[in-house]
Amino acid sequence: MHLDHPEKGQFRPDRSGDVGVCCGFLLNQHYNPAFVSLQMMKHAWDNYKHYAWGLNELKPISKQGHSSNLFGNIQGATIVDALDTLYIMEMKEEFKEAKEWVEKNLDFNVNAEISVFEVNIRFVGGLLSAYYLSGEEVFRKKAVELGEKLLPAFNTPTGIPWALLNIKSGIGRNWPWASGGSSILAEFGTLHLEFVHLSHLSGNPVFAEKVMNIRKVLNRLDKPEGLYPNYLNPSSGQWGQHHVSIGGLGDSFYEYLLKAWLMSDKTDEDGKKMYYDAVQAIETHLIRKSSGGLTYIAEWKGGLLEHKMGHLTCFAGGMFALGADGAPSDKTGHHIELGAEIARTCHESYDRTRMKLGPEAFRFDGGVEAIATRQNEKYYILRPEVIETYTYMWRLTHDPKYRDWGWEAVEALEKHCRVDGGYSGIRDVYNNHESHDDVQQSFFLSETLKYLYLLFSEDDLLPLEHWVFNTEAHPLPVLHKDDGNKEENQK
Numbered sequence: 001m002h003l004d005h006p007e008k009g010q011f012r013p014d015r016s017g018d019v020g021v022c023c024g025f026l027l028n029q030h031y032n033p034a035f036v037s038l039q040m041m042k043h044a045w046d047n048y049k050h051y052a053w054g055l056n057e058l059k060p061i062s063k064q065g066h067s068s069n070l071f072g073n074i075q076g077a078t079i080v081d082a083l084d085t086l087y088i089m090e091m092k093e094e095f096k097e098a099k100e101w102v103e104k105n106l107d108f109n110v111n112a113e114i115s116v117f118e119v120n121i122r123f124v125g126g127l128l129s130a131y132y133l134s135g136e137e138v139f140r141k142k143a144v145e146l147g148e149k150l151l152p153a154f155n156t157p158t159g160i161p162w163a164l165l166n167i168k169s170g171i172g173r174n175w176p177w178a179s180g181g182s183s184i185l186a187e188f189g190t191l192h193l194e195f196v197h198l199s200h201l202s203g204n205p206v207f208a209e210k211v212m213n214i215r216k217v218l219n220r221l222d223k224p225e226g227l228y229p230n231y232l233n234p235s236s237g238q239w240g241q242h243h244v245s246i247g248g249l250g251d252s253f254y255e256y257l258l259k260a261w262l263m264s265d266k267t268d269e270d271g272k273k274m275y276y277d278a279v280q281a282i283e284t285h286l287i288r289k290s291s292g293g294l295t296y297i298a299e300w301k302g303g304l305l306e307h308k309m310g311h312l313t314c315f316a317g318g319m320f321a322l323g324a325d326g327a328p329s330d331k332t333g334h335h336i337e338l339g340a341e342i343a344r345t346c347h348e349s350y351d352r353t354r355m356k357l358g359p360e361a362f363r364f365d366g367g368v369e370a371i372a373t374r375q376n377e378k379y380y381i382l383r384p385e386v387i388e389t390y391t392y393m394w395r396l397t398h399d400p401k402y403r404d405w406g407w408e409a410v411e412a413l414e415k416h417c418r419v420d421g422g423y424s425g426i427r428d429v430y431n432n433h434e435s436h437d438d439v440q441q442s443f444f445l446s447e448t449l450k451y452l453y454l455l456f457s458e459d460d461l462l463p464l465e466h467w468v469f470n471t472e473a474h475p476l477p478v479l480h481k482d483d484g485n486k487e488e489n490q491k
């Protein structure tokens with residue numbers, strides 16, 4: 001059976017269709033793509049609720065809860081991560097039950113070592129968005145309470161926070177695998193948006209001060225070739241290994257420089273300069289074109305290039321396009337073009353697999369282009385970055401191919417990832433048969449399905465002039481300067 005191509009034109013969810021026929025393959029003639037994304041959300045949510053309610057994530061094959069040590073014993077990651085998606089999709093009953101769970105059960109008074117980054121982007125970000133969308137005080141209170149719990153992470157000689165923190169004892173440390181005891185660029189560099197909003201909502205400047213200090217430390221340091229290494233020691237204030245990546249370990253640091261500037265209503269000149277300078281260095285040293293004409297972003301290891309691009313790196317297409325508007329005047333079109341080229345490369349990485357879902361990493365060497373060559377890079381764990389880039393590209397260009405590509409991803413997700421008990425990642429996207437990893441990641445609900453829904457909705461649903469999405473796709477409002485936020489934006 002095959003899914004018909006969706007009719008173009010009306011992309012608001014159409015609730016008049018017969019929902020009952022919507023399972024696995026969506027056979028309803030009256031559907032539209034946004035409605036399909038909503039049905040996917042319903043399937044993911046209903047199964048989580050049925051089999052793993054209150055736990056962090058769902059194992060959709062074994063139909064039980066899945067716990068990740070990223071959140072210590074804080075519970076309910078899927079609920080908090082999904083709150084805003086439920087709200088945006090107008091799943092009112094589900095939002096209500098999620099809110100009640102947060103009120104009664106979300107508890108941060110636990111003896112738990114957590115990842116500061118993961119808890120910030122999923123829990124703080126999820127609560128902040130839920131507050132801004134719904135106006136429900138409980139979300140604001142919980143976000144600020146959790147933000148306060150994270151503050152001891154900054155108790156290091158430089159103020160660069162630890163990666164891991166016990167939120168009861170306040171004792172922090174770094175990942176044992178990180179070069180020279182370093183903190184990770186994409187982790188300490190991905191707190192800015194949420195912490196600025198925590199200050200805004202609590203009236204307590206301490207949150208914004210902590211993240212502005214990270215900026216200061218970074219600005220004092222020499223950068224090799226203008227690039228930011230992934231590792232920085234929080235005690236010595238020196239870089240660790242000179243590895244640079246726009247994918248894992250580096251990615252959202254760059255995203256947050258741009259978005260900090262956008263979220264400040266374009267008053268955060270420092271963030272703006274850091275972003276455009278970094279993009280310049282990335283273009284010079286990391287971006288390459290394959291002989292087959294595909295633009296990719298390589299990884300940099302002490303001056304040598306590894307011609308590999310991660311699925312995570314694919315978010316950069318959307319970032320370049322989003323930043324095009326502020327680029328130096330002769331570069332605006334160029335940044336949009338760069339976004340389009342990265343989107344095309346990432347689409348190729350999907351198209352060149354058997355399942356039409358992208359691998360974790362793909363290479364441009366040894367005679368291949370945009371294909372994973374190592375077995376341990378062939379998996380797909382329901383990640384959002386490629387769909388995220390399609391969504392930005394659609395919003396910023398209205399080229400219909402981005403909706404077509406998004407629809408291809410919907411078909412592939414329905415065919416290979418949807419199982420009775422929810423949605424599962426896949427171990428090898430080049431294989432004929434699915435081997436499921438049995439995890440429904442919380443970011444599938446917060447990001448992948450939200451970006452799909454936005455891709456197929458009108459532009460006035462969370463317009464980009466008024467909202468920035470944190471790296472977990474939680475929308476945060478732009479702090480407009482005419483609302484008296486100027487001072488805060490410049491702290």
Ligand code: DMJ
Nearest residue numbers: 252383384385443471472
């Ligand atoms: C998400 O938690 C966030 O997007 C993060 O920035 C990177 N990884 C995952 C999704 O792939």
